[in-house]
Each structure stands twice: as structure tokens, then as C-alpha cells.
Amino acid sequence: MKPILFSLFESDAKKNALANALSADVGKIEIRNFPDQESYLRFESDVADRDIIFYDTLSNVNKKIIPLLFSARIAKSLGAKRVGLCAPYLAYMRQDKIFHPGEGINARYFAEIISAHFDWLVTVDPHLHRIHNLNAIYTIPTCVLHATLPMSQWITENINNAVLIGPDAESVQWVSEIATQCNAPYLILTKKRFSDRHVEVSIPAMEKYTDHTPVLIDDIISSGETMIAAILKLKKLNTHAPVCVAVHGVFDPSASEKIVQAGAKKIITCDTINQNEKEFIQIEAILAHGIKKQIA
Numbered sequence: 001m002k003p004i005l006f007s008l009f010e011s012d013a014k015k016n017a018l019a020n021a022l023s024a025d026v027g028k029i030e031i032r033n034f035p036d037q038e039s040y041l042r043f044e045s046d047v048a049d050r051d052i053i054f055y056d057t058l059s060n061v062n063k064k065i066i067p068l069l070f071s072a073r074i075a076k077s078l079g080a081k082r083v084g085l086c087a088p089y090l091a092y093m094r095q096d097k098i099f100h101p102g103e104g105i106n107a108r109y110f111a112e113i114i115s116a117h118f119d120w121l122v123t124v125d126p127h128l129h130r131i132h133n134l135n136a137i138y139t140i141p142t143c144v145l146h147a148t149l150p151m152s153q154w155i156t157e158n159i160n161n162a163v164l165i166g167p168d169a170e171s172v173q174w175v176s177e178i179a180t181q182c183n184a185p186y187l188i189l190t191k192k193r194f195s196d197r198h199v200e201v202s203i204p205a206m207e208k209y210t211d212h213t214p215v216l217i218d219d220i221i222s223s224g225e226t227m228i229a230a231i232l233k234l235k236k237l238n239t240h241a242p243v244c245v246a247v248h249g250v251f252d253p254s255a256s257e258k259i260v261q262a263g264a265k266k267i268i269t270c271d272t273i274n275q276n277e278k279e280f281i282q283i284e285a286i287l288a289h290g291i292k293k294q295i296a
């Protein structure tokens with residue numbers, strides 16, 4: 001029997017495109033809130049004995065997580081064979097250590113919750129920094145997909161004479177790979193984060209690259225402060241206006257605007273989070289590839 005794909009929060013276009021790429025049926029589920037804001041969920045499609053794929057990215061996660069966990073439980077109670085989650089953006093991964101007394105390792109607690117409700121997880125470039133492998137915190141099979149290839153393709157097709165810049169030590173993992181694929185030089189900066197919205201980065205060694213277009217590459221843009229700190233340093237060196245490329249555009253409400261005001265020529269992210277941007281780097285084919293391996 002074909003797998004069946006449900007989505008509680010993605011657009012019909014995205015849901016249908018991924019279902020097509022997977023040759024899966026698109027399932028129907030009713031979701032609404034009671035007046036007291038508790039969730040109501042009802043499967044309209046038969047899920048008995050079927051492989052279920054939930055396709056929902058985990059930005060804005062606190063709003064989405066209860067309906068998703070309940071849906072997974074309900075699907076199992078209705079006899080679903082396996083219930084998997086395709087979450088292109090995986091939340092809570094940056095809370096991967098106790099930074100201050102009294103905190104917890106929320107990346108781990110979140111992994112425990114997801115592992116208790118789903119049978120597998122597919123995601124794209126999760127923030128693996130102090131936790132090196134999802135298997136260290138998830139007890140279900142996980143598949144980590146990488147957006148480096150489509151990002152390199154986009155850079156090759158759109159930027160002449162690029163020099164790639166990673167804003168912090170952990171960005172070396174994807175920046176070096178993209179640089180090889182684009183045949184472009186790269187630099188890695190060092191970053192200090194003083195608070196959620198106060199970030200400083202080192203001055204890039206740009207002497208050799210004055211004719212190049214700086215391409216700032218990060219896994220996540222959230223407040224935008226990391227990109228802004230790097231842009232301001234580049235500005236002092238009179239480089240060409242930089243292009244900002246990231247896997248996940250989490251974007252605080254004013255982040256894009258502030259990045260452009262700081263001096264970015266363009267911002268582009270992968271299609272892992274649905275915002276209002278018109279242009280994305282598509283990753284649907286990669287998602288389909290990862291999901292197929294889970295349901296084979």
C-alpha cells in the first residue's frame with residue numbers, strides 16, 4: 001500500500017509537491033482549536049496498516065508540537081503501521097548545553113519527546129554543534145539530510161567570483177563543503193555571542209579577495225545578529241556588498257529588514273521554513289530521497 005502524507009501546518013502546494021515526489025497519497029485531517037485554544041484533531045483518511053509521514057517543519061515549534069504529538073498518537077491508535085516525521089527544520093537544537101546554572105539541555109528533552117511519539121525522523125542540517133550526532137539524543141532512526149549541494153548550485157549559478165565566509169567555528173562543516181563544490185575560496189570567522197541579540201565576529205582577512213563577492217553562509221538566521229555583525233565588519237573593509245545564504249530562515253519579524261539595512265545585497269535561504277520570501281533554494285528532492293529510505 002502507498003504511504004500516506006499528512007501535514008498540519010504546511011501549505012497545500014508544499015504538501016502536494018512532496019507527496020508527488022514520494023508517490024504517496026495525501027491524507028486529510030481536520031485540525032482546529034476549541035474556544036479555549038485546546039486542539040481538536042480528526043483523521044478523515046483511513047490510516048490502518050499504512051506508513052504515515054507527517055510533514056511539518058518545526059519553526060514556531062511551541063504552537064505546532066502538541067497537535068503533532070497528538071496526531072501521531074491518534075494515527076497509532078487507528079492502526080497505522082509506522083508514523084514518521086519529516087521536519088526540515090528541527091527545533092531546540094541550539095539548546096545543547098547548560099550555559100547558565102539552573103538551565104537544562106532542552107535539545108535532549110525535546111528529542112526524548114519526539115522519540116516517544118514517532119518511529120523515525122528526517123531533517124535537514126540540524127544544528128549539530130556540541131551534540132555531534134542526532135543518535136546521541138534521539139532513540140528512533142534519524143536521517144540527517146544536507147542542503148550543501150543545492151546551496152552550492154545556487155551560488156555557482158548566481159554569484160560571480162564568490163568568496164565564502166562562515167561566521168563562526170561550527171560553520172566550517174558546511175562552508176568548506178560548499179566551497180569545494182563551488183570551487184571557491186573560503187574564510188571562517190570567530191564569533192562571540194554575549195546575549196541573544198549581541199554578537200561580535202572577528203575581522204575577515206579580505207586582502208586577497210577585494211574583487212570577490214563575499215557570500216556569508218550559516219545554518220540558521222534567527223535574530224540576524226550574526227549576519228549583521230559580519231556585514232558590518234566587511235563594510236569597514238570596503239568589500240562588495242555581501243550576499244547572505246542560510247539553510248534555515250527562522251527570521252525574527254524584523255531580521256531580514258535589519259540585515260538589508262546593515263548592507264546585505266541579498267538574503268536567500270532553503271525552503272525549510274515557510275516565510276513570505278519569494279525566492280528559495282528548493283530542497284524537496286532531498287527530502288523525498290531521505291523519506292524513501294525510511295519507508296523502504
Ligand code: R5P
Pocket residue numbers: 094167168170196199218219220221222223224225226227
Ligand atoms: C549558531 O551558532 C548558529 O550557527 C547561527 O549562527 C545562529 O543561530 C544565528 O542566529 P542569529 O541570527 O540570532 O544570530
